[in-house]
Amino acid sequence: MFVANRMSQNPITIPPDTAVTKAASMMKAHKINRLPVVENGKLVGLVSDGDISRVSPSPATTLSQYEISSLLDNLKVKDIMSKRVIAINADATIEEAAYLMERNNISGLPVVSGEGTVVGVITARDILRAFVNMMGLADGKTRIALHVHDRQGAMEDISGVLAKDGVNIDSLVTYKEADGEYEIVIRGDFPDLLLSTKHLEEHGYKVVHTVEIR
Numbered sequence: 001m002f003v004a005n006r007m008s009q010n011p012i013t014i015p016p017d018t019a020v021t022k023a024a025s026m027m028k029a030h031k032i033n034r035l036p037v038v039e040n041g042k043l044v045g046l047v048s049d050g051d052i053s054r055v056s057p058s059p060a061t062t063l064s065q066y067e068i069s070s071l072l073d074n075l076k077v078k079d080i081m082s083k084r085v086i087a088i089n090a091d092a093t094i095e096e097a098a099y100l101m102e103r104n105n106i107s108g109l110p111v112v113s114g115e116g117t118v119v120g121v122i123t124a125r126d127i128l129r130a131f132v133n134m135m136g137l138a139d140g141k142t143r144i145a146l147h148v149h150d151r152q153g154a155m156e157d158i159s160g161v162l163a164k165d166g167v168n169i170d171s172l173v174t175y176k177e178a179d180g181e182y183e184i185v186i187r188g189d190f191p192d193l194l195l196s197t198k199h200l201e202e203h204g205y206k207v208v209h210t211v212e213i214r
Contacts, residue, residue: 004090006130007111007120013038016078023077024052036110036118037081043118045081055080087112098127141187145209148182165196
């Protein structure tokens with residue numbers, strides 16, 4: 001699953017000389033909290049609502065509204081933007097995007113082409129939506145979760161057991177546990193979930209959770 005298929009395309013961008021007040025108005029109007037800053041077609045920075053908040057006078061200021069507006073009108077995005085921007089290529093996977101967001105404690109990434117042109121934005125919400133789709137929660141598919149020892153041939157064995165039961169597997173996801181074992185979540189069409197559960201456990205796999213959708 002690639003970033004290009006999950007990102008928001010044609011993102012709103014601004015040049016470095018944009019006034020901070022205009023950037024703030026654009027974020028509010030479009031209900032977004034960050035804007036890629038582009039110059040000569042290339043990504044040169046990122047400005048967020050947090051950046052704007054940091055340079056805005058506090059509510060306790062003695063400045064008049066006119067003075068505040070004048071101050072911010074003279075302040076440009078290039079003066080407050082983050083210049084070391086973490087971006088991701090459009091042909092990267094969403095796993096890579098999620099990894100970058102988690103490691104850097106950010107909720108969104110500009111997406112660039114191989115030439116460095118901004119082609120989209122991917123957010124934590126996009127990642128969550130992809131996860132929901134991947135797990136089949138919106139598709140009405142039966143799901144089964146089991147614990148598996150890390151051993152060669154386990155996947156082939158599990159697939160063989162389910163194939164004999166006529167199970168049509170739509171997706172399979174593995175999670176490595178702290179004890180070195182794996183939790184495997186399988187979603188698909190199960191003709192007889194109880195029977196498949198019984199057969200898996202007879203082969204030594206511990207079924208820990210099932211959700212049957214009919």
